[in-house]
Amino acid sequence: MPASETFAQFDADMQALIAEVETISPPVAMMGRRSFLKLATFAGGGLVLAFRLDTRAALAEDSSEADASNLNAFVRVTPENTVILYSKGPEIGQGIKTAFGLIIAEELDADWNTVKVDQAPINSKVYGYQGAGGSTSIPRAWDQLRQAGATARAMLIAAAAKEWKVPVSECSAAASVVTHTPSGRKLSYGALAKAASAQPVPDPTKVQLKSRAEYKLLGKRFTGVDNLKVVTGQPLFGIDVQMPGMLYANYIMCPAVGGKVKSANLDEIKKMPGVVDAFVLDGTGTPAEVMPGVAVIAKSTWEAFKAKAALKVDWDESSASKDSLTQAAIKAKEIGAQMPAPANNVGDVDTAFGSAAKVVEASYDYAMVSHQQLEPQNSTAWWHDGIMEIWTPTQQADRGLAMVAKMLNLPDEKVTVHQMRAGGGFGRRLANDYMCEAAAIAMKVNAPVKLQWKREDDFAHDFFRAGGYHFLKGAVDKTGKLSAIQNHLVSFSADGSRPVSGGARSNNSFPTDMAPNVRYAVSLMPLQIPCGPWRAPTDNVQMFVAGSFLHELSVAAGRDHVEFLLEWFARPLAKSEGPPPDPSRSYNASRAAGVLKMAAEKSGWGKKLPSGRGLGIAFSCAYGGHVAETVELSVDAQKHVTVHKIIVVADIGPVINMSGAENQAQGGAIDALSTAMGLEIEAEQGRIKQTNFTGYPILRMPSAPPVDVHFIQSDFRPAGLGEPCVPPLAAALGNAIFAATGERVRTMPFKRAGYTI
Amino acid sequence: MPFQLNINRKPRTVDAAEDTPLLWVLRDELDMKGTKYGCGIGLCGACTVLMDGTAIRSCLTPVSAVTGNITTIEGLGENGKLHALQQAWIDLDVAQCGYCQGGQILSAASLLALHPKPTDAEIEEAMTGNICRCATYNRIKAAIHQAAGSPAETKGEVHAGE
Ligand code: FES
Numbered sequence: 001m002p003a004s005e006t007f008a009q010f011d012a013d014m015q016a017l018i019a020e021v022e023t024i025s026p027p028v029a030m031m032g033r034r035s036f037l038k039l040a041t042f043a044g045g046g047l048v049l050a051f052r053l054d055t056r057a058a059l060a061e062d063s064s065e066a067d068a069s070n071l072n073a074f075v076r077v078t079p080e081n082t083v084i085l086y087s088k089g090p091e092i093g094q095g096i097k098t099a100f101g102l103i104i105a106e107e108l109d110a111d112w113n114t115v116k117v118d119q120a121p122i123n124s125k126v127y128g129y130q131g132a133g134g135s136t137s138i139p140r141a142w143d144q145l146r147q148a149g150a151t152a153r154a155m156l157i158a159a160a161a162k163e164w165k166v167p168v169s170e171c172s173a174a175a176s177v178v179t180h181t182p183s184g185r186k187l188s189y190g191a192l193a194k195a196a197s198a199q200p201v202p203d204p205t206k207v208q209l210k211s212r213a214e215y216k217l218l219g220k221r222f223t224g225v226d227n228l229k230v231v232t233g234q235p236l237f238g239i240d241v242q243m244p245g246m247l248y249a250n251y252i253m254c255p256a257v258g259g260k261v262k263s264a265n266l267d268e269i270k271k272m273p274g275v276v277d278a279f280v281l282d283g284t285g286t287p288a289e290v291m292p293g294v295a296v297i298a299k300s301t302w303e304a305f306k307a308k309a310a311l312k313v314d315w316d317e318s319s320a321s322k323d324s325l326t327q328a329a330i331k332a333k334e335i336g337a338q339m340p341a342p343a344n345n346v347g348d349v350d351t352a353f354g355s356a357a358k359v360v361e362a363s364y365d366y367a368m369v370s371h372q373q374l375e376p377q378n379s380t381a382w383w384h385d386g387i388m389e390i391w392t393p394t395q396q397a398d399r400g401l402a403m404v405a406k407m408l409n410l411p412d413e414k415v416t417v418h419q420m421r422a423g424g425g426f427g428r429r430l431a432n433d434y435m436c437e438a439a440a441i442a443m444k445v446n447a448p449v450k451l452q453w454k455r456e457d458d459f460a461h462d463f464f465r466a467g468g469y470h471f472l473k474g475a476v477d478k479t480g481k482l483s484a485i486q487n488h489l490v491s492f493s494a495d496g497s498r499p500v501s502g503g504a505r506s507n508n509s510f511p512t513d514m515a516p517n518v519r520y521a522v523s524l525m526p527l528q529i530p531c532g533p534w535r536a537p538t539d540n541v542q543m544f545v546a547g548s549f550l551h552e553l554s555v556a557a558g559r560d561h562v563e564f565l566l567e568w569f570a571r572p573l574a575k576s577e578g579p580p581p582d583p584s585r586s587y588n589a590s591r592a593a594g595v596l597k598m599a600a601e602k603s604g605w606g607k608k609l610p611s612g613r614g615l616g617i618a619f620s621c622a623y624g625g626h627v628a629e630t631v632e633l634s635v636d637a638q639k640h641v642t643v644h645k646i647i648v649v650a651d652i653g654p655v656i657n658m659s660g661a662e663n664q665a666q667g668g669a670i671d672a673l674s675t676a677m678g679l680e681i682e683a684e685q686g687r688i689k690q691t692n693f694t695g696y697p698i699l700r701m702p703s704a705p706p707v708d709v710h711f712i713q714s715d716f717r718p719a720g721l722g723e724p725c726v727p728p729l730a731a732a733l734g735n736a737i738f739a740a741t742g743e744r745v746r747t748m749p750f751k752r753a754g755y756t757i
Numbered sequence: 758m759p760f761q762l763n764i765n766r767k768p769r770t771v772d773a774a775e776d777t778p779l780l781w782v783l784r785d786e787l788d789m790k791g792t793k794y795g796c797g798i799g800l801c802g803a804c805t806v807l808m809d810g811t812a813i814r815s816c817l818t819p820v821s822a823v824t825g826n827i828t829t830i831e832g833l834g835e836n837g838k839l840h841a842l843q844q845a846w847i848d849l850d851v852a853q854c855g856y857c858q859g860g861q862i863l864s865a866a867s868l869l870a871l872h873p874k875p876t877d878a879e880i881e882e883a884m885t886g887n888i889c890r891c892a893t894y895n896r897i898k899a900a901i902h903q904a905a906g907s908p909a910e911t912k913g914e915v916h917a918g919e
């Protein structure tokens with residue numbers, strides 16, 4: 001396949017992945033009765049119940065406690081009354097292991113103090129989706145996990161009722177104990193576990209689930225289930241894997257993506273102390289799997305890094321990227337000047353512009369950025385007994401497993417993946433390139449081998465958030481109402497026909513349909529540098545543009561910005577605005593108004609501020625999370641920004657773990673501040689200029705403002721919170737700078753406009 | 758070549774090339790995984806350890822340059838008890854991904870040894886070398902105040918949700 005086709009194919013794969021990851025079609029996890037099967041007796045006398053027949057094998061293999069009872073694939077109760085819950089998703093810092101445990105424990109009525117949460121094996125036949133992306137972990141698993149807990153609880157109660165020869169209706173459960181209410185008799189879950197597993201399995205869709213008012217755990221504050229291990233430095237992460245006889249590898253790829261190895265000083269490298277081997281891999285040619293490169297294998301990480309430093313590779317760059325982002329910026333301005341036809345139209349934009357009281361034109365742009373999760377990429381792979389066994393910190397272990405199997409031409413059953421805790425994800429670990437590389441290297445090494453990227457590798461070989469350029473025209477009518485918006489996005493393309501992954505227009509109904517008359521067009525420029533999902537893909541940049549431009553329009557109309565937005569949310573829906581196909585893409589007007597009003601109230605919107613001080617506000621609904629944020633800041637004469645406070649108001653339905661939710665909200669807002677102020681990736685000749693944190697100033701503690709977080713809880717299906725607090729921040733920041741200085745910032749990072757933090 | 762080290766109050770002998778950073782000696786040779794690799798050039802603080810009670814970057818410290826007693830995150834607590842900072846980190850649920858937190862706690866321990874009741878400004882100065890990519894800075898600051906037994910200043914306060 002020619003390189004260009006390979007790249008197009010890879011980008012198509014990334015887009016399919018994002019689409020799959022982001023799609024929640026409720027009720028997702030409704031399991032039919034058939035899926036909870038009762039199985040034969042389990043070693044030790046317990047009984048295994050599982051969603052599918054093959055669960056038993058998976059759990060039996062995984063089970064070290066022969067006397068334990070698995071009530072289903074998520075719940076095991078030991079005779080010692082320990083409740084073991086299995087978290088099926090990757091922990092990447094979003095707190096899912098704690099949240100998943102809490103959801104099951106709530107419906108199980110387990111005593112949280114005796115609950116242990118373990119990582120579930122990777123087996124999509126048993127667990128369904130096992131990735132983490134698009135903030136969908138919670139909404140996708142919400143029903144499945146609640147049913148798992150409630151079903152197990154019903155079986156424990158049924159076992160107690162049988163033991164006491166009383167009706168089930170006279171029994172209740174709380175804190176891992178079943179009580180016969182009339183007599184006061186009690187039995188612990190541990191004492192009941194064995195008998196419970198002999199009970200028939202209730203239909204999971206018929207078990208009674210709790211209402212929000214009945215929650216004992218959900219909504220309270222809990223510390224993360226692995227926090228003790230984290231603060232005492234116990235091995236948890238992918239990078240912490242060590243095995244007897246393990247070797248250490250680094251993989252060197254062409255700094256311009258697509259380059260192939262012509263020759264390398266392998267003989268010299270092999271003579272270095274501690275170096276065991278060095279060899280060329282042709283790879284599969286797709287950046288999401290294995291690009292051509294040189295593997296160096298050593299007895300320690302340091303020796304592998306020294307070999308990398310001494311390695312000299314002559315690259316064939318004939319089909320490598322020659323991309324220049326400075327050239328792209330110049331070209332984008334030329335393309336942007338001309339609105340292409342055909343474009344998507346809602347309503348009649350031209351008439352609205354013709355009759356407008358005010359028309360505003362502006363162009364916005366944002367840079368390419370990188371993920372830089374703090375744990376550099378790594379995976380440990382071991383080819384043994386015809387099995388490829390992998391330990392990896394990924395966001396998509398299930399998908400990675402299938403990729404490795406396909407690449408090595410093995411059936412899925414011959415690939416085992418162990419999900420390790422990930423030192424950050426941010427979307428980077430939806431790609432499993434480093435897992436594929438480790439597997440490809442392990443095929444040639446007669447020992448377990450840990451592939452360890454350097455920080456510099458993480459900069460050179462990311463799936464970047466694409467930059468973009470917006471050319472906008474907007475109008476307000478004579479009554480001061482928003483009447484039309486025209487938005488021409490100049491983005492990048494891997495295949496020449498559609499935007500790179502993460503570079504398309506937002507899928508969400510806000511900002512997409514934010515005026516009664518909308519015209520939208522996308523123009524494309526070629527790009528070979530791989531792009532991919534970055535925390536709240538598309539919205540993290542397009543909400544900056546939309547939230548800032550809406551403010552420009554309300555200012556032009558002389559309106560109060562909060563009133564201006566509330567008016568839009570309160571409008572009657574036009575005929576053309578039918579219900580969107582996917583509800584997770586669409587904001588709910590009253591929830592939107594709710595968070596916006598509360599953010600205004602909490603920030604003292606409308607208060608008089610001293611000169612040089614400003615307050616900004618913005619709203620977004622991404623991944624089902626309705627979030628309004630305010631930023632209050634001061635700007636000095638040198639354009640130095642001091643952020644006094646960020647306020648986040650979020651409606652994500654019911655909050656699972658208040659502590660975790662607040663942490664995500666604070667982290668999301670500060671990550672967005674960090675990125676908006678100072679982060680940019682530059683590239684020339686296909687080479688990424690930034691090589692380490694020196695040129696990529698991730699925000700540090702002295703610049704981190706306090707972040708107040710408020711939740712409006714509701715009975716809507718819960719949304720995840722890894723992403724929704726990112727998108728509104730940049731617009732709130734820019735709007736605050738405008739309020740403080742009168743200068744509109746239309747470029748990200750803001751340091752391009754001279755602002756520092 | 759062999760080096761005599763004192764790590765977490767125990768003598769250890771390791772065999773490594775003399776330019777090997779202490780970071781990789783700890784991780785690969787001694788199988789102590791609490792000290793993390795983040796950047797390798799002194800910019801992120803993930804590899805922070807204490808040498809005679811003062812925070813140093815183990816990625817920039819060749820094993821041959823280790824002249825004092827080393828404390829890693831595994832050895833911060835003594836006699837089976839958590840250090841006050843570790844307890845505060847758990848109480849306030851500071852971690853998100855957790856990858857930076859061992860280094861954060863050790864930088865904080867180094868700070869508290871000098872300033873038992875640090876101000877916000879002292880905390881910020883002492884912690885500026887430690888990146889938290891997940892941006893848990895508000896809670897880190899609050900946890901340091903809690904461990905120091907000093908009330909949090911307004912900055913860094915954590916608000917309950919509604
Ligand atoms: S790894 Fe040592 S400072 Fe980053």
Ligand code: FES
Nearest residue numbers: 854855857890891
């Ligand atoms: S908690 Fe993830 S880097 Fe700090």
